[in-house]
Every structure is written in structure tokens, then in C-alpha cells.
Amino acid sequence: MNKFDKVLLERGWIRDEQIAADKAGNQSHAFLARRVTDPEDGFGYILKKLRRQNVADRRAMFCAEIRAMGLLDHPGVLPVEDTNAEDYESSEDLYLITRRVMGHDLEDFVAQGLVFEEALQLTIGVLDIIKHCHSRGIVHRDIKPCHVFADAGEYESPVLIDFGLAYIDDNQPSGATTVIGQRKGNRFLVGPEHSPGTSLTTRNDTTDICQCVGLLFYALTGDEPGILLDEIGQKPHERARAKLDSGIDKWKRETLEQIFDKGFEWHPDRRWASADVLLEQVRHLLNASVSPDERLKLETEELVRQSQIQAKLDVHNQGKDMSKKLLDLVERILVPIAEGSASILKVDTTDRALDFSFPADNEGMAQKTISFRHRHGQAGGLSLSVRTAIEDSCFVVTLQPYTGASIIFPNDQPVELGRWQIGDRGFLDQARSPLQQNLLAAIDELLRKG
Template identity: 30%
Template sequence: MSKQKNKPGDEKWETIRQIGGGRQGDTFLVQPKDSTILSQSFVLKKLKNQKAPERRKRMHREVAALSTLNCPGIPRFIESNSDQFAADVPLYMIGEFIECKTLSQFLEDPANPMGIGNAINLVLKLLKTLQYCHKLGIVHRDIKPDNIIIRRDNIADPVVIDFGISFNESDADGTILTEPWQQLGNRFLALPELQVNSSMQRDPRADITQCCGILFFAIAGSPPVTLLDCEGRMPHQRPESQKALAKHPDDLLAKVNGIFDRAFGTHIEYRWQSIPELHQALTDCVSATDNARNAEQYIAQIQNKVSTSSDYARRQSFKELAQQLVKELYNVSRTVAGELGEGFGTIHDADAIYLKRRGIARVTIDWAKLRFSQSHAITNEFLPNNFFPKFTGSATGNELVLLAEVNGEQIELLRTPLNGEPDFTAFSERLRLFYLEGVRKLIGA
């Protein structure tokens, strides 16, 4: 017998049996050695290649995501040592064990696909879980049948697993994000926004498109693979798919094909743009003759109306840029005060709220004028006055322009396309010099 020392996790957890494995890692059914703590079984996940930096970072990302999530559609996280991903320590993760099959296993017989009603209910539950994730700034990016498990063989109770390549806003400034030269996603459905060097690898709409791929897989019995084949046909337009889809009722199939027409567009701007929007379309598929209305339907209809308005994309881009800029205004003012030393500090007006825990800047926007205003001051306890500029960001054409006003004089600090990514390094340095020059003039240095 091997006399190998216990590895991390072995001290507390007893392995019962191996329950899975793949290219990246192995999973084991385990129980706590101290039975007074917990009495149920759990899943232990270990990396196969513990020396691969990328795999170690992926496990750390997965743990970072799971540790912030508390949702019935996601396995409960127990513990991990992934914070030591940069050290020479075998990494492990413990999570809730769910007795189940993957969606791939549940639909092993392609000749017996799922009914449209059940498939839609499955996807509606997945969308609810993903909307919860997106509100917390987490994008999964790898939705596929092997990453969906069916709790107790109940198709209305899907669970999303494997957050290994997810994006979490809370680590946006860290060092563990996927490199731009790496391709994300999976062979189930390749998406252009997840390809090498794409600037949209963090876009939550990729999750929405992959959910539509799950709907197609469930009722057609085969993966969509690509948005367009070599002859320019979408997944539901291919002969083999049409043969499988023809088994479903014509009235329902017509509505579902309409969803696929939009879901599998090449350009992400033409696909389903929000979860409430897709949710409403799916609901309409199975309740077209139901005139009953309830609170959830009204909410979905209102959200759908907002998200499909002609200027929704412009407003959404403005909001995202505004949040990013306000975060920089807040952080740079505090950095400058720290650089100036003892006696210096900052004051922020009531609208300048930055939630550090979630990395989100709260911005009050005048939607009629598409403008926001905030003030961030550098103070000194020994001086009668503070350097208190007012910052105003407004949409001008297809650009966002940020101005700073001091003593009635306006200075342009940034001009950037609404649908682009600003050079935040250059902007932060310009803002830093702006603050330093303003304080210098204020004290007459």
C-alpha cells in the first residue's frame, strides 16, 4: 500500500467511490470523516493536471462563482482550497451531491426527443437560474447538455454545473480571466462572441443563445453545433433536423421555429437580447390560447417592451459605460488622496455610491437627456476649501462625453464610442493629473 501523505481534503473527507471523470478532472462521492458535522454525501472534485496554471485558475474561478451563488438551480458549494491556486498545493472542491443524470444521459435516445412543452419548461427553469447569475455579474459561457443535470429525473428541476470558464464581475480587475487568445464555449454550439480575440467574451447574451441551443437539442435530439452550416442553414433548417422536428405538432413547431429564427442569427445584436424577452416568447408558445394574465406575465411584458424599444441598446451601452466611469472617478479620487498623504481625504455626493463587495457603481441617470452627474472631492482638514469638481457624462450622437466643471469652467476628460471599450489606463492617468493640478492651484503651490 502507498504511504503517500494525505493531500488537502483527505483529512476531512472520506472517499466512497469515483463517480465521474473527464479531460480536466475527476469527481468522487465523499462523506465527512466527522459524522457529527454533516451526515449526507458530497462531491469531491480534483484536477487531473494539478500543475497546469490555467486549470488551477479555472477551478479558482469556479469556486469564486459558486461561493457567491445561492440558488436551487445550482449545486450548493461547501469548501475548497482554490485560493491557493498560485501555490504548489493539490486543489480540490467539495459541493452538494445530487443524485441525477445529465441532460445528455436523460435524452440518450435521439429517436425519442422531448415534447416541446417539457422542453420549454426545462429552458424556462434554466433561464431563471441564469438570470439570477447575471444579476450578480456572473456569466456561465458553457451551457451544454453535459453541464445540466436533472434532479431526481424531474425535467422541471434542472441544475446548472461547471462554472470553470465563467466570468465574474468581481474578478474583472484580477489576474485569472481567460486570455484573449483562448477560445471559450464548447462543441455543442460554437458562438462567434466566444471565439479567439473576441471583445465580447463576457457578454451574457451568449448564455441566452446557448439556452436556445438546449431547447433545440431537447426537441430535435441533436446538438446545433454551429449557427450556420456550410450552406448558410441554421440548425432547424437542416434536412436532418427538419425530419426530427416534423414529429412535433405543427402549431407549436411554427412558434418554436420563430424562436430559432432569431436565436441562431450570426450577429449577436439580432438574437434574443434579454432573458425576460425570451421568457415571454417561450411562454407564449405554450399558452397562446390562454387569456389569463397574472403578475409574472405583466412583469415579463413590461420588461419585454423596455428591452425591445428602438433605443434600448443605446441606453444599455450608456448605462454600462456610466457605471464603469463612475467607478473610476470614485477609485482615482481615493487613490490621489492617499498619494497626497496625511490630512487629505475624499467626499462624494449622495449619488456617488460604489458597492465594493460586488464591484458595481450605482448611477442615477436622466434617461430623457441620457446624462448623469456626480461630484467627487479631494479634501484637506487644514484648508478652508475643497477641490470639488462636478462631473457630467452625456450621450452625444454615438459617443459618451465626460466633462468636469470647476469654477464655471468645463474641461473634457473623455470622449468614447458608446459601443466601444475606453482606454481606462489613459483615462485614469488623465483624471489623476486633473485632480493633482486642481489641488495644487487650490492651495497656491
């Protein structure tokens, strides 16, 4: 028994046969393993042993992988069963043990044939994992078909493996950070942030989201997206439109085009900014039976129905009618006032259209400004406004200062002349007296000052 197996045995583990290299990844050797205390489990664990144990940055990145997994709490991320990765600065052989993922990876499913709904379910599941990762400050950076596993028929609950290129905000082990512009890792989908010499960084949420869009594209077409823009400026979906199932509803194909157009943008700042936004788009594709435009129309109709808007419109229209009658009353009252003071005062009125589309409580319905001015050049004058409003389903009339000071407005505050129930037929008779009294009081005050 070699030294490494002795260490494993002391920690309660036995390893078995090595897993085929094409499924083990580039950074580690992978073996089946089981606990010493559970010989009947059929080697239900995977042991990853770091390749090139003497390379410092690989040891640091291996530690980063385990740290990232330890910060996550999601059913789609394997819990760490055992590791010695925190000893990455020592000379010990580093390893990681997780439970064994059953089922198949996305490459296998695509080879067997995925239907439209299954492709969407897998994508939603991975996006949900990525959303959780980003909430914990972790960018996976290596999302590709061979890292996505699921059981047949349970596509909505995938497992995302291999956090070997993960970046952890504020918790990256020393020596584990990929230099900006260094080409390392994922060739499934290559954007400008992966190119040597660029100032862009892969430590960005949008890189993960872009790779998730690539997963959806691959699941639907069987083609790896490869480079985001080819030599003639075409994005992956523009190079493979004919491969999308022609049986997909037209509006769903259009929605996919929009998802791919934005998801495969060359510059990260123009892509989908968060997993949440993309999740909403893909979920609608899966769950909705109507297009977004038709859904919006139906939702608007339901909103109108629930809002009891017709009843509110009736109140509004009655308020407008009461406002017109009230302002007509003001004009009728001002005729004898103007005639009685014609040698001394000039009386003008102006109707003001208030800027509203549908008045809320306390919002004005209409307003008439009344101006009293001396005819013979004396200084001063007074302008008042009569304002109508709907408040708590009542029709309210107030007299307000417009220009000039007046003692009829205590502390320059409006005076309420009355409030009536919407539709009250007798309100004009009740409004006449307070209107006349206040207008006469204003004239009296102006004449005494003159």
C-alpha cells in the first residue's frame, strides 16, 4: 500500500478503480471511493487527486475549488465529504472526496436526444445553481456539458460539478487567481474575456450566464457554441438557425432568438446581467402557453377587471360634471359683483386646465382664477382661485390664495367652502352662500386697503 492510500485509510477511506480520463477533467485524477465503515455502499463516492502536485498555483486553485464548494448550500452542488486541500502550502498529496453523481451528463443526454422542454428544464436548473453561487460571491467560470449531470426524467434538478476554475470574492487563496487575460480552462464557449492580452476578466457573473446560454443552445441544437463571433461576425445561433426544431412555436423561437442575441453578446456588459432575469425568460418559455405579448394583454385585461375601474370612472365623470356646474355658478355670482363694483374694480376670470389623466384622492379636478384689480391705478390687487377635487369619493370645493395676501386665508391656507357626496344634486344651492360671502369679504378687504 502506497503512502497516499495509507493516509486515506487513516482518514477512513478506500479508493477503487480510476475513472476514465475523458470524464475526470484536466486538473485531477478521479477514482471511485467508499468509507471504510461502509463496505456495502458500492463505492458511492468520487475521489479527486490533484495532478501535478508539485505545481504551486495548481495546489492553490485546488484549494479554491474546495473553498468554493464549502461556501455553497444547494442541492445542485456536491457537499465536500473529505479533503486536505487547506494544506495546499504543504507537500502532502491533495485530494477531494464527494458523493458519486449518478445519472448522465448533458453530453450523454444530447447524444440520446433531448426534447425542447427537457432542454429548458436543465437550463433552468443550472441557472438556479448559478444564481446561488453568485449570491455567495462565487463565479464558476467553467460551465459546460460534461459538468452538468442529471437523472433521466429529473432534468429540473441537475448537479453542477468541477469548481476547479471558481473565483471567490474576497476569499481566493493566495496564488489561485487567474491572471487577467490568461487563457485557461473552458473551450466550450470562448468570449473576449478568455483571450490573452485583453483587459476584461472572467471573474464576472456574466461569464457564467453566457455559458448557461451556451448550454441551452447546445441542448437544443447539439452544436457547441465555440467562439462568440466568427470571422464574418455571426453569433452561434446565427450559424445554426436551421438546427432549431421547426416544430417549436413561432413566438418561442422568437424568444429564443432574443435570449441568444443578448446572451451571446461579444462584450460582457451587453449580455444578460443576472441569472434572475434570464431565469424568468426561460421559465416563461417552459411554462407559458401564450406569447409574452398575449400574456401582457390578458394580464392587462385582468388588471382592469380587478381594479373596478368603471366605478372609478363613473365617480370621475360625475366629478367633472359637478366641477363644470360649480364653475358656471362662480361666473353667475361674479356677474352682479362685477356690475356692482364696475366704477372701482375690474373683475377677470381664467379657467385653468389641471394636468392630470385620472385624479387620485386630493388631486384637482378643475380650477378657476378670479382677479380683482383697481381701475384707477391704485397699487395692489387680489387673485383667488376656486378649486374642485375628489377626496374620499367626495366632491370638495376650496377657495385658495393666488396672488396677494388676504386675511380671509388664515396663515395663507385654503378655505374649504364645502364637501358633498358625488352626484349630490343640491350641492349648488349649498355652495352659493359661502362662495358669495368669501368673495365679498375679499372685495371689502381690497377696497379698505385701497
